[in-house]
Amino acid sequence: MSQTTTNRFSTEEWQGKRDQYVARGVSNGNRHLAAKGKGAELFDIDGNRFIDFAGAIGTLNVGHSHPKVVEAVKAQAESLIHPGFNVMMYESYIELAEKLCHLTPGDHDKKAIFLNSGAEAVENAVKIARKYTKRQAVVSFTRGFHGRTNMTMSMTSKVKPYKFGFGPFASEVYQAPYPYYYQKPEGLSDAAYDEYIIDQFNQFFVAAVAPETVACVVMEPVQGEGGFIVPSKHFVQHVASFCQQHGIVFVADEIQTGFARTGKYFAIEHFDVVPDLITVSKSLAAGLPLSGVVGRKELLDAADPGELGGTYAGSPLGCVAALAVLDIIETEQLNQRSEHIGQVIEDKANDWRTKYPFIGEVRRLGAMAAIEIVEDQTTRTPDKKRAAAIAAYANDHGLLLLTAGINGNIIRFLTPLVITDELLHEGLGIIEDAFKAR
Numbered sequence: 001m002s003q004t005t006t007n008r009f010s011t012e013e014w015q016g017k018r019d020q021y022v023a024r025g026v027s028n029g030n031r032h033l034a035a036k037g038k039g040a041e042l043f044d045i046d047g048n049r050f051i052d053f054a055g056a057i058g059t060l061n062v063g064h065s066h067p068k069v070v071e072a073v074k075a076q077a078e079s080l081i082h083p084g085f086n087v088m089m090y091e092s093y094i095e096l097a098e099k100l101c102h103l104t105p106g107d108h109d110k111k112a113i114f115l116n117s118g119a120e121a122v123e124n125a126v127k128i129a130r131k132y133t134k135r136q137a138v139v140s141f142t143r144g145f146h147g148r149t150n151m152t153m154s155m156t157s158k159v160k161p162y163k164f165g166f167g168p169f170a171s172e173v174y175q176a177p178y179p180y181y182y183q184k185p186e187g188l189s190d191a192a193y194d195e196y197i198i199d200q201f202n203q204f205f206v207a208a209v210a211p212e213t214v215a216c217v218v219m220e221p222v223q224g225e226g227g228f229i230v231p232s233k234h235f236v237q238h239v240a241s242f243c244q245q246h247g248i249v250f251v252a253d254e255i256q257t258g259f260a261r262t263g264k265y266f267a268i269e270h271f272d273v274v275p276d277l278i279t280v281s282k283s284l285a286a287g288l289p290l291s292g293v294v295g296r297k298e299l300l301d302a303a304d305p306g307e308l309g310g311t312y313a314g315s316p317l318g319c320v321a322a323l324a325v326l327d328i329i330e331t332e333q334l335n336q337r338s339e340h341i342g343q344v345i346e347d348k349a350n351d352w353r354t355k356y357p358f359i360g361e362v363r364r365l366g367a368m369a370a371i372e373i374v375e376d377q378t379t380r381t382p383d384k385k386r387a388a389a390i391a392a393y394a395n396d397h398g399l400l401l402l403t404a405g406i407n408g409n410i411i412r413f414l415t416p417l418v419i420t421d422e423l424l425h426e427g428l429g430i431i432e433d434a435f436k437a438r
Contacts, residue, residue: 011046027161029054029402030395037064040419042400051427054400055414058224058256061283062328063416069286072324076316083316085114086309092319099326100294103265106274111300114292114314118255118281119147121291122218124308125277126151128293129216129249132302137214138170139248141178143226143406146218146253155218158225158406172213176204178223179231182361182372183380190232198238211246216277221267224256227405228370228412230363236271243276249299251277255291256368259283259325260334260417263342263366270365286325290318334417341367341424345413348428353377356435358386369413370404382407386438393434399427 009017014033032044040063042050055061062069076092085093093114101110115121126138140146140155147153148162154169156162163169177200184193205211219239223229243250252275257267261283268275276299281291289312293300329335342364349362349371360374373387374380387409394401404410411431415424 007045011044014045029391030400039063039066040416040423048398050395050398050400051423051430052400052419053394053413053415053427054402055283055416056287057282057402058261058414059282059287061259061261061334061417062286062325062332063418064287066286066324066328066418068324068328069321072320073288073317076320080316082312084311085314086306086311090316090319092316092323093314096314096319096322097292097294099323100280100292103326104278104294105266105269106296108274109297110295111297112292112294113300113308114290114319115310116289116291116312117147118279118291119149119152120310120313121255121279121281121293122146122155122251122253123149123151125218125251125279125293125295126216127308128277128295128299128302129251131307132299133215133247133249135213135215137172137174137209139174139176139209139214139217141219141223142175143178143180143223143229144175144218144220144253145223145225146220156225174204174209176201176208176217178219178226178229179235180227180229181232182363191234194232194234197235201235201239201242205242205246211242211248214246214248216249216251217243218251218253218279220253220257221271222257222262222365222368225404227372227410228363228368230365231271233271236268236273240273240275249276251275251279253279255279255281257365260329260338261366261414262368263335263339265329265335267365267368284325285318285321288315288318288321290314290322332418335366337417338367341415341417341419342369344421344424345369345428352432352435358383359435364413367413367415367417371411372405373409373411382409384408387411389438390431390434393437394430397430397433399430401431 034042035045036043040052097112100112143157146155151170153163154173177197179197181190240250252268254266258280277295346364353359357376360372360380362371373383375383387403391401391403404412
């Protein structure tokens with residue numbers, strides 16, 4: 001463990017410097033100082049170990065410092081760091097574009113563009129859709145999260161902490177209804193609720209915005225920050241069909257759901273839907289800043305040269321890391337591993353649900369799993385305070401754990417997919433200790 005810089009000050013001194021010099025608006029779920037990461041473990045400067053169930057908010061599906069990623073980045077840095085693809089092209093950008101065009105759903109001709117962050121990918125998907133359709137309106141969904149730039153804040157549903165005080169927001173952005181089966185009206189079956197939400201979705205395009213003015217509908221196949229909410233295949237297929245019928249670009253936002261998180265390369269594959277565009281980031285490059293938009297050739301070619309891009313977009317370091325990630329997912333069979341991890345979490349969480357009345361629902365798709373914390377299982381009233389206390393206990397006892405949801409009452413699991421069964425069970429044990437303590 002390199003301690004060249006970190007051991008110059010104690011943890012408390014670093015915390016003081018953080019408070020003095022780093023913006024208060026940047027949150028810290030854990031105030032230890034990370035020094036080394038390996039697989040599904042992090043170590044601070046004092047040698048304390050943390051099992052990672054957060055994965056840098058879903059960025060580390062292949063784990064911390066995977067040897068193949070480290071090797072690829074080192075080799076790239078020694079030969080070429082950043083010529084700027086807009087200035088002079090390089091092979092890793094083109095090779096990654098080729099791989100993702102073949103890997104994403106659909107057998108149509110595709111192209112790709114690479115950028116820096118998930119929010120930037122979503123913004124560019126909107127730009128591409130607007131350029132292609134010559135329309136302005138953008139539709140996202142209730143509880144959706146797409147980023148913190150002005151456009152993506154406008155598309156994001158949760159007001160606090162993401163939007164409050166940061167307006168005015170972009171115009172011509174609308175939010176359509178999205179199913180939430182656990183909180184559906186009393187007495188409705190899931191199938192009847194689906195039909196109700198689909199009717200509301202159709203009515204939305206009568207009451208809120210005309211479909212012929214809509215450039216794109218942007219959907220998370222599983223809502224991430226919104227609470228790991230999984231829609232039905234019927235609902236997703238209806239939305240895709242509606243878009244096709246009305247000439248609307250259907251965008252699957254796979255920034256948190258992509259690259260084996262749900263047991264497939266992309267979550268949209270679970271729904272037998274082929275989107276027009278897919279946005280990718282987070283686990284694409286194992287922690288290096290990289291995002292992209294992949295989709296139909298005619299859409300990606302709608303913009304003229306110079307209209308898309310960015311100074312650091314698609315850096316060589318990020319691209320070679322992403323190529324290594326795709327190799328790791330295949331060779332280590334992380335799609336299969338994801339399903340195994342998710343099943344272990346689901347089995348344990350369902351056992352907890354019989355013991356602890358504040359666990360309302362367990363839901364998952366692959367290893368994208370969550371438990372909903374409520375005041376009781378009858379009223380299903382969200383309990384944000386208890387969820388925060390559980391996450392705080394975990395972070396104080398060696399487990400990095402995050403909450404989510406509009407009401408902040410969801411405990412979410414984003415462990416690296418390379419985690420061992422031993423570490424997975426140890427982390428789940430810490431969560432159960434938190435339940436007992438809270």
